[in-house]
Amino acid sequence: MGMEIKVWCLSCIIFGIFFVFHGDSAIVEQNPDRESLVSFKNSLLNKHILSTWNHNTRHCQWEGVSCQHNRVTMLVLSQQSLHGPLPDSLFSLSNLIVLDLSSNQFSGELSPKISSLRKLRVLDLGKNQFSGKIPMELGELTQLRTLELGPNFFSGEIPKEIGKLLNLESLDLSSNSLTGTMPPELGNLHRLRSLGLGNNFLSGSLSPTLLTNLKNLIFLDVANNTLSGHIPPEIGILSNLTDLFIGINRFSGVFPPEIGNLSKLQNFFSPSCLIKGPLPETIANLKSLSKLDLSYNPLKSPIPKSIGQLQNLSILNLVYSELNGSIPSELGNCSNLRTLVLSFNSLTGTLPENLSQLPMLSFSAENNQISGELPPWLGKWDQINSLLLSGNRFSGQIPPEIGNCSLLNFIGLSNNLLTGSIPKEICNAVSLTEIDLESNLLSGSIHDTFIACSNLSQLLLSDNQIIGSIPGYFSKLPLMVLDLDSNNLTGSIPVSLWNSINLLEFSASNNMIDGNLPRDIGKSVILERLILNNNRLTGNIPKEIGILDSLSVLNLKSNQFTGSIPVELGNCVSLTTLDLGDNKLNGSIPAEISGLPELQCLILSNNDFSGSIPSSRKSKYFRQTGIPDSSYVQHHGLYDLSNNKLTGLIPDELGNCSVLVDLLLKGNMLSGEIPKSLANLTNLTTLDLSGNLFSGGIPGELGGALKLQGLYLGNNNLSGGIPESLGQLNSLVKLNLTGNNLSGSIPETFKNLNGLTHLDLSNNLLNAKLPSTLMVNLVGFSCKKTGFQVF
Template sequence: MKPIPLLPSMTNRNIRFCILYIAVFAVVLLLLSFVSPAGSCSEQDSRSLLQFLAGLSQDGGLTTSWRPDVDCCTAWEGVSCGRDGMVTKVSLPSRGLHGCISPLSVANLTSLTHLNLSDNALSGSLPPELMSSLSLLVIDVSFNHLDGVLLLPWPMNTGLKLPLQVLNISSNRFAGEFPSNLSWNAIANLVMLNASNNSFTGEMPIAPLCNGSPSSSLAVLDLSDNRFNGEVSPEIASCSMLKVLNVAHNKLTGILPIKLFDVTSLEHLSFADNDLQGEIDGAHITKLTNLVTPDLGENSFHGEISESIGQLKKLEELRLDNNYMSGDLPSSLGNCTCLTTIDLKINKFSGDLGKVDFTSLHNLKILDVMRNIFSGVIPESIYSCKNLTALRISSNHMHGKIPVWLAKLKKLKVLDLSNNQLTSPMPSWINSLSNLFYLDVSNNSLTGNIPVTLMAMPMLESDNYEAHLTRLFDLPVYRISALRQYLALTSFPALLNISTNKFTGVIPQDIGQLSALSQLDFSRNKLHGEIPPAICNLTKLQVLDLSSNYLTGPIPEALNKLNFLSEFNISNNDLEGPIPTGGQMSTFSSSSFVGNPKLCGSILANCNSVKAAPTVLTTSGKQCSSEVISVIAFGVFFGVGVLYDQLVLSNYLDM
């Protein structure tokens, strides 16, 4: 099963590629900064800008400064000019602009080099006149509501090359096929094209973009989050200067062309979430000696990871998740000393994870091998990864104890060892992991009492633990009951899950100290005693599961005050007394309480104590009614009898 992204266009896989975009923008802005102080605004440029303003239905307050009676070069917000008084830059990102871009307004700014209208609510089409500008170097209209078919320039002089270097039309509503029959020669100077997060269809526009020319200057190409289909064209090799290629989240099929690996300048490569297949040939991929982040996850690749991967010395992120890859991990992976992320989850990798020597991977921050077939013990060499932030080895066949050396991973924030065959008690040193806020050891064979130190986890005691979290990373979280995914570290739940183990004893009273917890699961263990009232102090709880234990006593009334609680289960225990009413407890179905024969409440149809009272009352009522009827009947008959006797006696005396 593939994880469903919450916001595909905003995942960290795309964020990684934005870094290079920023670098490109920075270079362009640096060039533009070497202009002399502006002169007075030209009358033509002033009229063009006012025409642009008139086309907006909401101007974000621009009319305050955009006035005809003041100089547009010195007083108009977002406008910069050259020494000759000609407008060179219009930068109005995130201003709440609504309306259309007037075709002849901005296009008439003949010295304009930089146009930034990103992150607004502009609609309509992108005027092709902008693309035909003989001065524009940068056009950024990303994150708007622009739609329709994209029209690219077709100059009268087909030999003309426009100066445009950066075109960012991402996160709009463009649809239809990408233009392929227009003059791409005209934009041969293009360095970056970002058309991600639209609704483009058809085949990838590789051939027209690079025009079959090895001299193409295109360095960044992002076509992710669209509807492109078909196979990847071998003509991709014509983009010989390409450093970033992102075609994730499309509908591409077939195999990766061998020619792709001739683009040795590639640093960031993503074909994630398509339907590509075949093997990843180690002999070919090692030609990409500059490769930093290969992302081939969520496809149908099979085969093994070649030992030759150790030759990719610049590798920082290896993402092959959600495929059908198998075999042992190559020991040469330990040679990729720059690695920060290894994401191999949901494959068929097997063997001993310890074949990889993690000692040299000092930069590793994320290790995710969830849902594979790894066996053996958790490799001790991982303790050398002092920067490790997230470790997930869940749903494998690992055995043995929770290694003592885990205590050395002081930066660890997420630890998921669930669904393995781990044994022994929970270690008392667990609270020494001062940054840990997500702990899942469910579905193992852990024993003993819940250690008191688990109730003193520094990050889970923090009133505002999210303030301590700074790094974003893509580490989806899966639950058995439902598929959930958290794409950012700050959106991970503060979680403590020790369910489906062999823990005994009582729930410590100090549980109330973990005020940051949003999910608490102690279900399917052998816990006894009462539900500690202190658990009601966990006011941020959204999930509370204490089911299938041996808990006794009443349900604390104060649980009604946990207003954020959306999932609650205390079924299959030995609890007793009435179910609290009039609060949060009333929002849950009977399945949250069943299996506690001594519990009473209207929500439980089979609650004997509730049924008993009406039965007694009904019987008593029937008895009372019978007695009343008998008395009345007796009185009536008695009265009739007396009356009859009186009548008979009266007649007799009258005679």
């Protein structure tokens, strides 16, 4: 290679001298390579990018072009945003040694005529949008050292002709849509040092013969395919291997002990397979190993103590590996270990003190069964940025020494058995941005606990036993999420909290908070979720809440609010959930609510509302086909106005609310006929119209609501017969028609209601036989004051 470079440089010097004396004639000189390049440029859809490619300059001076003796030998145009197909004229550059068009937007199929570039040593077409099959004619480019074709959209099988490229040192076909098996002819590539086949749809097994023949491999990537079978012992032959990626496949069995022969291995990634444990003791021989990922495998064994001999290990990921036993203290000998991920296993015991010696940056052991007290030595991890120990059985108090972890960003200790007060020393970790202490037994007040957490953006303290009031200093912290649900908090919400310029989510449900919502709530202009249900809040809902056009969830259920719903709520155009149930609200339901375009959950039950159900031909609510990615819906498709004093008809427009899943209007004074349009609600699973004044017959169209599981029409003034079409409701579990004036027989189609478990037909004028098959699954049945026989 050194001699070639010298020859090339000498040629450039000679050509430069020639150009000085014959410059003008050189520019206009006809050259087949120049014509090929011009044709290539003209085929581009954005040819203006190659601005240096013009008639005033020799083609050997164009950007990306290198020549020897006036013939193009290198064309390197990576990352130029070029797009279009590759014209056949490009393949007329018969002296081309290097063709690099990577990281562009070339598309279309790769022509078999590429085989005319017989001198090519480097072909890099990676990171484009090529499609179709890889041409088998590539096998004729026998001088190739490097072949890079990924990522693209190539499909079909890997052509066996690639096995003819005996000089090939690097082959990358990764991130395409290739299918079939790895051709055995790849084993002919004895010089191959790098093989990338990952992110395809390859099947079959990892051939022992193939591994035996590729002894010079340094890099092997077959991850994210559908390969199966055992990992062959021949993997140990690849003694030069530094990188091995075999994860996200269907490999089964165990790791062969021969894997310990890979003494140069630095990166070993085998997540998401079906490999079982125990891990071989020979893993201790991988002295060069830096990163080991065996996550999402059913290892079902303890962590081997021998891993402690891997002095160069910096990352160990064993999440979701069905590990048991305790964390071995020998892990503390991995003196370079910076990231240790052991979450979602069945590990027991306590945290071994030997871990305190590690230069830890991230430690995660969530959702295990680790117990004991949190050790004070955690404070020795002065470089750690995340400590995740949620979902275990830790008890005792939070050690104040955690505050010594000055670089700690995120601490997660939720779902444990921690007790006592939260130490305010925790805020000595000045970099803290997220604290999650949910679902513990923590007590005491927080009146000055977090006052020094100047970078805190998320504080989760729900499901504890914290007392006292919500401190006013929260407004001075950069809090974006504040969750205080299910504690023993009292007092009122500090007015200053509504001045928080960063607050997106505030939740303090299930406490004993009193007072009212002040007009200052309108200052929380970026607030997205406000959840204050099950408290003792009083007064009116302030109209200023209508300023919050980013608000997606408003839950004020089970308080003591009075007055009417402010019409300004109709300005909260981002609302997906509005829950004002179980209060003392009155007046009419504002028509503006029906204009909320994102609303998919409306709960106004158990209040004192009067008037009619708002209707408008321009209504927008409950019509979305999907939930916005950034939104949370408390109960998707719930429309609950039950137990009020509503009168009038059910508006036909409700039948257009395609998102409706549960329509609950019971316990009102609604009248008229049940609208046939409700049958248009194809997602409807529960319809409860009981305890109203509906008259007329049961619309037969309801038999088309095939997802119905609960139909409650009891205690109305319905008359006529039961429609036969109701027998089509194969998903129906509960049917209640009690307390009406229904007459006639039970439809024979009811024998098809195999899933029905509760049936109440009492207090009607029915007099007929019940199908015997209907009685098989019933656990609740009432036909009081109605004559029935079973047939």
